Amino acid sequence: MKTQARVVVIGGGVVGCSILYHLTKAGWKDVVLVERDILTSGSTWHAAGGFHTLNGDPNVAKLQGYTIALYDELEKISGQACGLHRSGGLILADTPARMEWLKMAHARARYLGLETELLTMKQAKQLNPLLEAKYFVGAMWDAADGNLDPEGTTHAYAKSARIGGAEIYQSTRVTELKARADGSWDVITDKGNIHAEHVVNCAGLWAREVGRMVGLELPVLAMEHMYLVTDEMPEVIAFNKERGHEVPHIIDFKSEIYMRQERSGLVLGTYEQACVPWQPRETPWTFGRELLQPDLDRIAPNLELGYKHFPALAKAGIKRIINGPFTFTPDGNPLVGPVQSLRNFWCACGVMAGFSQGGGVGLALSQWMVNGDPGFDVWAMDIARFGEWATRSYTNEKVRENYSRRFSIRFPNEELPAARPAQTTALYDVMLKQGAVMGDSWGLETPLWFAPKGVKPIDKVSFHRSNDFKHVKKEVQATRKSVGVTEISNFAKYAFTGEGAEAFLSRLMTNKMPKTGRIVLTPMLNENGKLIGDFTIAKAKHGLFYMWGSSQAQKYHMRWFEQHLPDDGSVHIQRFDMGMVGLSICGPKSRDVLQALTDADISATAFKFMDHRGLDVANCPALINRLTYSGDLGYEIWVKPEYQRRLYEAIIKAGKKHKIVNFGMRALLSMRLEKNFPTWYRELRPIYGPFEAGLDRFVDLTKNDFIGLKAARAEKESGGKLRRVSMVVQAGDADVLGDEPIWHKGKVVGWVTSGGFGHHVGKSIAQGYIPKELVGETEFEIELIGKMRKARINHEPLFDPKGERMRG
Ligand SMILES: Cc1cc2nc3c(=O)[nH]c(=O)nc-3n(C[C@H](O)[C@H](O)[C@H](O)COP(=O)(O)OP(=O)(O)OC[C@H]3O[C@@H](n4cnc5c(N)ncnc54)[C@H](O)[C@@H]3O)c2cc1C
Secondary structure, three states, X not given: OOOEEEEEEXXXXXXXXXXXXXXXXXXXXXXXXXXXXXXXXXXXXXXXXXXXXXXXXXXHHXXXXXXXXXXXXXXXXXXXXXXXXXXXXXXXXXXXHHHHHHHHHHHHHHHHOOOEEEEOHHHHHHHOOOOOXXXXXXXXXXXXXXXXXXXXXXXXXXXXXXXXXXXXXXXOOEEEEEEOXXXXXXXEEEOEEEEEEXXXXXXXXXXXXXXXXXXXXXXXXXXEXXXXXXXXXXXXXXXXXXXXXXXXXXXXXXXXXXXXXXXXXXXXXXXXXXXXXXXXXXXXXXXXXXXXXXXXXXXXXXXXXXXXXXXXXXXXXXXXXXXXXXXXXXXXXXXXXXXXXOOOEEEXXXXXXXXXXXXXXXXXXXXXXXXXXXXXXXXXXXHHHOOOOOOHXXXXXXXXXXXXXXXXXXXXXXXXXXXXXXXXXXXXXXXXXXXXXXXXXXXXXXXXXXXXOOOOOOOOOOOOOOOOXXXXXXXXXXXXXXXXXXXOOOOEEEEEEOOOHHHHHHHHEOOOOOOOOEEEEEEEEOOOOOEEEEEEEEEEEOOEEEEEEOOOOHHHHHHHHHHHOOOOOOOEEEEOHHHOEEEEEEOOXXXXXXXXXXXXXXXXXXXXXXXXXEEXXXXXXXXXXXXXXXXXXXXXXXXXXXXXXXXXXXXXXXXXXXXXXXXXXXXXXXXXXHOOXXXXXXXXXXXXXXXXXXXXXXXXXXXXXXXXXHHHHHHHHHOOOEEEEEEEEOOOOOOOOOOOEEEEOOXXXXXXXXXXXXXXXXXXXXXEEEEHHHOOOOOEXXXXXXXXXXXEEOOOOOOOOOOHXXXX
């Protein structure tokens, strides 16, 4: 065994072997994989081997497309068969809402380059006569669906990696990981030690245990999962004979069943409601290639429905029942990437669909390790997306929710209940009393909208405009007319202190740092000049900067900041989390409200747009920014949590004569759309450049050198490829949600990133990206729940295009 390697990959399941192969492909040859038993001995060996491209996140769907396309290449390189059956598959919808979801998935597939087709039940029945059409309203065909041999595929990755120079040590268990001062690792195994520059945790069922070796409690939990293999079925044999090919895959949302052909019978798996976690605290090291005790009672409701939906099944004998564990994360997507505060420690675990996702995970992580960047948008599976609130019990509740919802559709206005409320501010009960409908914003309960007296504070879930529409409209209109207040504690907040703070921020950000008492808005870029952040930065005094950003990206950003921190101790970063909370007041009367709460001069000339002040407000020491995401006259007021309730009560009292209203996140997002403001994660992501995103005025190419400057210069010169645009949509009773294709002259040319209804301007608005050459065109269409809707670019914000309100 080697004693020195560039990378040690821990775990020889399909994911570890894929990482190993992709590292060699990316040019790193000195890489080893350590497996405690034999390859595939975790959850991989007993997988049902199905693969498909369907995923709620388009970037993960794309990555699944990559994985599925990779298998031919693997077979060629390794000479090892993957046992591929590319049968295609049907996804069956039993309700109009589920059909709408399929229509949206199909529309999304168009711009992702995936091959899907919407079918009537008559057409579906022709493709798979085993189904009983009367229980369904429609279907989608996914040509990429199929299944493979899990062992063969894992060995194909492993062989390809070996051909590329990698070494694999089986029957070798990692027992300890010791960090050296230079960021490298001593990997202690029961067969000797390896000194490695990098370590990758691909330990699957033992990912938590390997995480604990370095002080991490990873949000991963294994669930028991059952599938049945039937005896030979005459219907399957007849189908094969008549058609000359296999029975296509099936996903039946209603019975929560997936199904495919296995020899002359079928494999049938379920995602049952009465799901059961496996080893919720610790996976025993002694667990070998064992199966768990099957429990048919648990899946009886699914089978009962399944037998109705596919009558031939009811007559089929059951040859085998497999019950095995595999891991899930709270949102069902993998945990991939470098870990904040741990140098050279990487994760690729929590992969619940190793045969759909393993290749893409391997590609992303290897590029990340070799080039410093995953090369595409991996936010949906970035390990940094979970905060400290993702504890073991949170993970347990969410994973069970996620497992039992595996084949459920999620509506855009649907807030999932498990593990909530997790974090609340001092205003939680105050807001609830006033009718707040709460949403989960990175673990924090945040008001979405307010139900007036007599109206039930619940969302009716739908892809169309719903019961909140008229109430959100009132919140927006009252705010634009006079003044509204909303809680903004869910924003990320940071302080950068020390002699080196200004230089540090200048090196990371594209904009010049502000003068004392002033604010700047600034993107942050990676080395490739792509957007990895968008912040509001205020200079409080020499050596003290406050910064606000996206709540969801806090760990993602902290990881980046820490990676670039100078080691001379001249900069200190504080992430406030709930140590700083906020309220935003906006609308033309917001100045009057604030003035009533402070004796400081906050007139338009004394406290200008983009000013930052520390003031006493209602006897609370507060930091105030003169700007808001509403794009109206307004203020963000930040205080310590112990002052928030007092501050809120004082605002409501002072605002009474101006008929102040509470408004929620949905009203705030409606107002930002009217101003064409982009939002992190939707319009601003690491696949776009700052000029493509229309952030030109926040990028100063003449200031000091900053990360991404060279690439930004090149983008400025070339103009990039895309442009972010805002469009007015001739919508019906549904507004865009994001990820709809944008059509021009009969071709898909772009995609929607987000949208909704601008309640003040009374228009349905979409933001999205199109090729820059098309910006001068006027006529576009957006495919919205299966209908083509006319859309027209609006080059100016629909509300206050000159910014007179916010600057006034
Ligand atoms: C019943 C069932 C059906 C499934 N069906 C499908 C399906 O149809 N399609 C699909 O895509 N997925 C399916 N899956 C899920 C799939 O099996 C997983 O996504 C996949 O196996 C995850 O692979 P992995 O490499 O992450 O983890 P694992 O396969 O668990 O591999 C981890 C490896 O790490 C090793 N290891 C752990 N700790 C150490 C250590 N300290 N030192 C050395 N080695 C260590 C283990 O021995 C193990 O071999 C199914 C799973 C089950 C249980």
